[in-house]
Amino acid sequence: MKCITTTQYTLAINGGLYGCINGKRGLRQGDPISPLLFVICMEYFTRIMNLVAMQEDFAFHTKCKVLQMNHLCFANDVLMFCKGEYQAIVLMLRGLQSFSNASGLTTNAAKSNIFSASMEEQDLQNLCELTGYKRGTLPFRYLGVPISPKKLTIMDCEVLVDKMTVKIKSWGTRNLSYAGRVLLVNTVLTHIHTYWASIFVLPKKVIKSIIGVCRCFLWDGKVYSNKPQLVAWDLVCRTKRQGGLGVKDIVVWNEEAIAKYVWNIAAKTDNLWVRWVNHIYLKGRDWWQYKVPTDCSWYWRKICSYEFAGGYIQNQWLKANGVYTIKSGYDWMKGAKEDWPWRGWVWTKLNIPKHSMICWLVAHNRLMTKERVYKMGISQDSLCEICGGAEETINHLFFDCPLARRCIEDIQRWLNIGTRNLEIQGLGRRMTRKIKGKACRAVMIAALSATVYHIWRARNIAF
Numbered sequence: 001m002k003c004i005t006t007t008q009y010t011l012a013i014n015g016g017l018y019g020c021i022n023g024k025r026g027l028r029q030g031d032p033i034s035p036l037l038f039v040i041c042m043e044y045f046t047r048i049m050n051l052v053a054m055q056e057d058f059a060f061h062t063k064c065k066v067l068q069m070n071h072l073c074f075a076n077d078v079l080m081f082c083k084g085e086y087q088a089i090v091l092m093l094r095g096l097q098s099f100s101n102a103s104g105l106t107t108n109a110a111k112s113n114i115f116s117a118s119m120e121e122q123d124l125q126n127l128c129e130l131t132g133y134k135r136g137t138l139p140f141r142y143l144g145v146p147i148s149p150k151k152l153t154i155m156d157c158e159v160l161v162d163k164m165t166v167k168i169k170s171w172g173t174r175n176l177s178y179a180g181r182v183l184l185v186n187t188v189l190t191h192i193h194t195y196w197a198s199i200f201v202l203p204k205k206v207i208k209s210i211i212g213v214c215r216c217f218l219w220d221g222k223v224y225s226n227k228p229q230l231v232a233w234d235l236v237c238r239t240k241r242q243g244g245l246g247v248k249d250i251v252v253w254n255e256e257a258i259a260k261y262v263w264n265i266a267a268k269t270d271n272l273w274v275r276w277v278n279h280i281y282l283k284g285r286d287w288w289q290y291k292v293p294t295d296c297s298w299y300w301r302k303i304c305s306y307e308f309a310g311g312y313i314q315n316q317w318l319k320a321n322g323v324y325t326i327k328s329g330y331d332w333m334k335g336a337k338e339d340w341p342w343r344g345w346v347w348t349k350l351n352i353p354k355h356s357m358i359c360w361l362v363a364h365n366r367l368m369t370k371e372r373v374y375k376m377g378i379s380q381d382s383l384c385e386i387c388g389g390a391e392e393t394i395n396h397l398f399f400d401c402p403l404a405r406r407c408i409e410d411i412q413r414w415l416n417i418g419t420r421n422l423e424i425q426g427l428g429r430r431m432t433r434k435i436k437g438k439a440c441r442a443v444m445i446a447a448l449s450a451t452v453y454h455i456w457r458a459r460n461i462a463f
């Protein structure tokens with residue numbers, strides 16, 4: 001305990017070290033090495049609690065008896081549990097006190113709560129007076145997620161959608177391209193919910209609103225939007241190789257993350273939760289033969305309802321060396337799809353991301369050309385914005401329009417390649433077929449993508 005009770009602080013100013021301040025109250029949060037120190041410290045706490053458990057008068061919580069578990073901690077977040085008997089509680093509190101005496105760390109009464117089930121009212125009141133802790137109600141938060149014996153409500157998950165909304169609003173002032181927004185959806189927004197989705201079965205409505213937020217942000221840069229989405233969400237959720245944008249399918253990902261728990265239970269992986277589930281529910285039985293009791297919790301029933309449906313043979317997962325991973329489950333669930341023929345043109349390394357995005361829309365024939373707008377009944381006519389001489393389809397705009405022809409011809413002359421047949425389905429391939437070497441080909445493709453992007457820009461300026 002000495003290393004955490006005798007802390008000293010020195011200030012580093014302009015490269016020199018100054019001063020020597022003694023930390024009088026032990027460990028502080030925010031100290032760069034405090035996570036490590038907390039771990040060392042809580043190991044001491046664990047040992048004290050193990051001693052408490054060995055006392056004759058101590059009684060475990062009924063659900064934790066077999067595993068002899070009386071506390072859980074993550075850094076400074078501690079849960080302690082025992083049978084609701086006065087004697088056991090006092091022993092536990094004594095353990096906590098001796099830890100405080102040794103380490104200088106005390107509990108914050110304002111942030112600590114007592115939770116009880118069917119204890120005498122008088123005992124409970126005495127206990128609250130003795131400790132100064134308040135009585136808590138479920139759900140409470142542990143490690144950022146709500147702990148509740150019931151099914152998660154939409155209210156519980158609101159914080160998740162709120163977090164996304166706040167993020168999007170903070171980006172709102174920036175003028176982001178499609179490519180920038182795809183990146184933010186794939187990194188920041190996805191990561192906000194994956195932590196929860198790897199722990200809970202999220203309610204369907206919540207998943208729906210999460211997808212809604214992601215979708216509005218992707219197509220319009222806002223939290224709410226009436227703008228039509230250019231490409232179906234299902235297609236967006238495919239990998240780039242398969243013609244999508246590599247956005248995670250939240251519904252499937254959530255299912256496969258929960259399946260990971262099921263797999264762990266079935267494989268009897270050595271971790272605390274699996275051992276606990278084994279003792280409380282399975283009681284040593286084999287998972288594949290297990291029948292769910294009718295009186296168990298909603299959550300357990302939900303977990304049990306998961307089926308790997310043909311994804312495994314004799315406890316061996318069909319992919320990834322027989323061991324189930326969320327990613328392999330996700331890929332398996334999404335199913336194998338054909339490679340998208342345009343992937344080599346759209347997602348080349350040399351392409352500038354915003355050029356890639358426009359090319360992606362062109363390749364899917366999803367760009368808002370006037371021909372499409374006219375069909376939707378928004379525009380009065382479908383004539384080309386630049387020349388006005390023909391219907392504005394993708395083929396016309398990029399390859400037939402006099403402006404586009406001139407651009408492409410100039411670019412071709414500049415790159416020293418000659419292709420007569422100008423139409424989108426074969427241009428990329430024809431342009432690059434004769435070129436040898438990967439780098440050269442990548443340059444050609446990048447030039448073509450840039451041309452497409454700039455023609456589109458010129459047309460939008462004219463619009």
Ligand SMILES: [Zn+2]
Pocket residue numbers: 384385386387388389390396397400401402
């Ligand atoms: Zn035209």
